[in-house]
Amino acid sequence: xxxxxxxxxxxxxxxxxxxxxxxxxxxxxxxxxxxxxxxxxxxxxxxxxxxxxxxxxxxxxxxxxxxxxxxxxxxxxxxxxxxxxxxxxxxxxxxxxxxxxxxxxxxxxxxxxxxxxxxxxxxxxxxxxxxxxxxxxxxxxxxxxxxxxxxxxxxxxxxxxxxxxxxxxxxxxxxxxxxxxxxxxxxxxxxxxxxxxxxxxxxxxxxxxxxxxxxxxxxxxxxxxxxxxxxxxxxxxxxxxxxxxxxxxxxxxxxxxxxxxxxxxxxxxxxxxxxxxxxxxxxxxxxxxxxxxxxxxxxxxxxxxxxxxxxxxxxxxxxxxxxxxxxxxxxxxxxxxxxxxxxxxxxxxxxxxxxxxxxxxxxxxxxxxxxxxxxxxxxxxxxxxxxxxxxxxxxxxxxxxxxxxxxxxxxxx
Amino acid sequence: xxxxxxxxxxxxxxxxxxxxxxxxxxxxxxxxxxxxxxxxxxxxxxxxxxxxxxxxxxxxxxxxxxxxxxxxxxxxxxxxxxxxxxxxxxxxxxxxxxxxxxxxxxxxxxxxxxxxxxxxxxxxxxxxxxxxxxxxxxxxxxxxxxxxxxxxxxxxxxxxxxxxxxxxxxxxxxxxxxxxxxxxxxxxxxxxxxxxxxxxxxxxxxxxxxxxxxxxxxxxxxxxxxxxxxxxxxxxxxxxxxxxxxxxxxxxxxxxxxxxxxxxxxxxxxxxxxxxxxxxxxxxxxxxxxxxxxxx
Numbered sequence: 001x002x003x004x005x006x007x008x009x010x011x012x013x014x015x016x017x018x019x020x021x022x023x024x025x026x027x028x029x030x031x032x033x034x035x036x037x038x039x040x041x042x043x044x045x046x047x048x049x050x051x052x053x054x055x056x057x058x059x060x061x062x063x064x065x066x067x068x069x070x071x072x073x074x075x076x077x078x079x080x081x082x083x084x085x086x087x088x089x090x091x092x093x094x095x096x097x098x099x100x101x102x103x104x105x106x107x108x109x110x111x112x113x114x115x116x117x118x119x120x121x122x123x124x125x126x127x128x129x130x131x132x133x134x135x136x137x138x139x140x141x142x143x144x145x146x147x148x149x150x151x152x153x154x155x156x157x158x159x160x161x162x163x164x165x166x167x168x169x170x171x172x173x174x175x176x177x178x179x180x181x182x183x184x185x186x187x188x189x190x191x192x193x194x195x196x197x198x199x200x201x202x203x204x205x206x207x208x209x210x211x212x213x214x215x216x217x218x219x220x221x222x223x224x225x226x227x228x229x230x231x232x233x234x235x236x237x238x239x240x241x242x243x244x245x246x247x248x249x250x251x252x253x254x255x256x257x258x259x260x261x262x263x264x265x266x267x268x269x270x271x272x273x274x275x276x277x278x279x280x281x282x283x284x285x286x287x288x289x290x291x292x293x294x295x296x297x298x299x300x301x302x303x304x305x306x307x308x309x310x311x312x313x314x315x316x317x318x319x320x321x322x323x324x325x326x327x328x329x330x331x332x333x334x335x336x337x338x339x340x341x342x343x344x345x346x347x348x349x350x351x352x353x354x355x356x357x358x359x360x361x362x363x364x365x366x367x368x369x370x371x372x373x374x375x376x377x378x379x380x381x382x383x384x385x386x387x388x389x390x391x392x393x394x395x396x397x398x399x400x401x402x403x404x405x406x407x408x409x410x411x412x413x
Numbered sequence: 414x415x416x417x418x419x420x421x422x423x424x425x426x427x428x429x430x431x432x433x434x435x436x437x438x439x440x441x442x443x444x445x446x447x448x449x450x451x452x453x454x455x456x457x458x459x460x461x462x463x464x465x466x467x468x469x470x471x472x473x474x475x476x477x478x479x480x481x482x483x484x485x486x487x488x489x490x491x492x493x494x495x496x497x498x499x500x501x502x503x504x505x506x507x508x509x510x511x512x513x514x515x516x517x518x519x520x521x522x523x524x525x526x527x528x529x530x531x532x533x534x535x536x537x538x539x540x541x542x543x544x545x546x547x548x549x550x551x552x553x554x555x556x557x558x559x560x561x562x563x564x565x566x567x568x569x570x571x572x573x574x575x576x577x578x579x580x581x582x583x584x585x586x587x588x589x590x591x592x593x594x595x596x597x598x599x600x601x602x603x604x605x606x607x608x609x610x611x612x613x614x615x616x617x618x619x620x621x622x623x624x625x626x627x628x629x630x631x632x633x634x635x636x637x638x639x640x641x642x643x644x645x646x647x648x649x650x651x652x653x654x655x656x657x658x659x660x661x662x663x664x665x666x667x668x669x670x671x672x673x674x675x676x677x678x679x680x681x682x683x684x685x686x687x688x689x690x691x692x693x694x695x696x697x698x699x700x701x702x703x704x705x706x707x708x709x
Binding site: 062063066070092093189246248249253380381383384387389392 | 463464548
């Protein structure tokens with residue numbers, strides 16, 4: 001009897017031991033609402049699994065993620081950041097594993113058009129980017145589009161621009177009417193990257209821009225069409241379309257000002273959707289920037305930060321299963337409800353007018369294969385160079401030619 | 414009574430005295446000397462923070478010195494010395510000099526208020542001044558009220574004025590420190606010296622230059638070393654107010670160290686810049702000490 005008891009209790013103990021697992025996740029804090037939902041669902045569907053998620057704000061996250069994954073006891077699952085600075089270093093040092101096996105198992109590549117996941121693809125030694133094996137994935141799209149103040153646009157007698165020329169006309173009309181045409185938080189530097197992404201996309205073939213970002217040494221930055229884009233941005237700034245104080249205003253302040261009725265247009269990312277929706281309700285709309293003659297659309301953007309599995313993860317299959325939950329069709333609606341823009345087509349109707357217009361803009365960019373990522377991905381030093389040079393361009397401290405040559409020089413670094 | 418209880422100085426060296434400094438010394442080695450040595454070694458390598466360090470000799474130093482953005486950031490640091498060091502010392506001396514001649518009621522309260530910036534966290538200072546300097550902030554509102562609309566601008570976003578604007582925040586933070594230091598110094602100057610000066614017919618200005626200033630030599634050296642060091646290694650104020658911008662107009666070496674180490678994964682280059690900055694501070698402090706040393 002005693003033996004049976006010992007046998008039974010040890011059986012129970014070991015079976016519980018096998019099931020009881022903890023998945024440790026380290027995420028950038030923008031995903032907290034998303035993960036809170038996903039965690040509850042995943043734990044309910046997988047008894048015995050506990051998810052231990054921790055979050056860090058953007059700056060802290062980016063400053064420490066490589067060290068955290070190089071630690072002897074790293075998180076099983078973590079965000080990275082597209083480009084050589086973070087993802088490339090993680091691959092080069094063997095800190096994250098290829099997700100190819102799981103991509104096949106869960107059919108992730110079938111969810112998107114060919115090449116759409118290139119930003120997460122690396123050669124196995126991490127030396128080349130944009131092709132090779134899949135090392136990360138995200139269910140969220142982040143696109144750079146144009147938000148606008150509906151009542152202001154109406155009051156100016158304008159409608160949503162159908163071409164880049166229309167947009168320029170709208171800027172001129174706004175300026176003449178004493179409105180601030182574009183609200184811009186240029187003090188932070190990086191918001192100008194988003195403006196540049198849109199203007200650049202209106203002039204330059206998106207394939208060339210993506211090629212340059214993946215391989216800046218071998219794709220010429222200085223092309224005639226890009227020079228046109230730089231000149232256009234300089235002209236827009238000189239015409240006062242960003243106001244005279246944009247370099248003294250931070251990103252958060254600029255968005256608060258936009259919500260409070262300053263500025264006709266706001267060129268920023270779809271991550272602002274929930275906040276603008278809450279602040280402006282039906283008074284805010286969104287569209288993807290049309291190119292010249294309205295032939296196509298233009299915009300920066302990419303997937304959100306990718307999910308990576310640590311090479312030291314005790315149970316990579318479980319980590320992959322959690323990613324699969326995030327990528328699943330069922331989770332798309334949850335993403336919508338927490339205000340994120342899913343990379344896959346949603347099955348429920350949008351929760352607001354703005355969300356409907358944002359998703360339409362996002363779809364237009366995907367449909368035209370027009371998403372050109374972010375300029376700063378190109379080299380480790382590019383973030384500094386592009387933010388500094390764009391501030392100079394907007395502030396009139398550098399010409400379009402100087403901007404282009406500084407960027408071309410950094411491309412070779 | 415024998416004299417064996419009478420105290421005699423120990424002729425033998427007491428090794429036990431080392432025990433007293435041992436804990437502090439261990440901390441010093443662990444948290445100052447070891448990191449310094451490690452940084453020095455890293456500065457001769459190429460390292461992204463996680464891979465193997467690759468020895469490159471003096472390459473990082475040569476690259477940093479030939480990077481125009483870095484040399485211009487060093488120039489900015491020297492301009493900041495005017496605002497972080499010279500101006501606060503001049504203002505502090507003026508206030509201390511005034512205090513000798515003029516008795517103001519409630520001086521303790523004024524002193525406390527003037528010293529306040531010194532005890533505030535730089536984060537608080539930075540955020541407050543960002544607001545003061547903002548395009549629609551109180552400074553511009555005041556200028557507009559006075560009819561100076563042409564003068565008002567986005568101070569921290571201006572290529573011409575941002576460095577001066579940031580520098581003046583430093584002046585505001587530091588002058589409370591120099592003032593307290595000099596006021597304390599003035600109080601220990603024997604009043605006979607002032608009486609003698611008065612007998613000799615010295616006016617306020619002559620009294621200041623002949624009595625006050627020479628007697629504050631020690632305090633001035635301390636103030637110089639402290640403020641010059643802060644001007645060169647300052648990071649938080651710039652990080653919060655301008656981030657080095659617009660463009661590179663307020664970039665300083667410590668911003669590059671942060672960016673290289675934590676944003677760009679160039680820890681070797683960041684370390685070499687850190688060593689360069691340390692040497693620069695060391696040299697300047699030595700120059701101050703040599704220049705102001707007591708001439709016998």
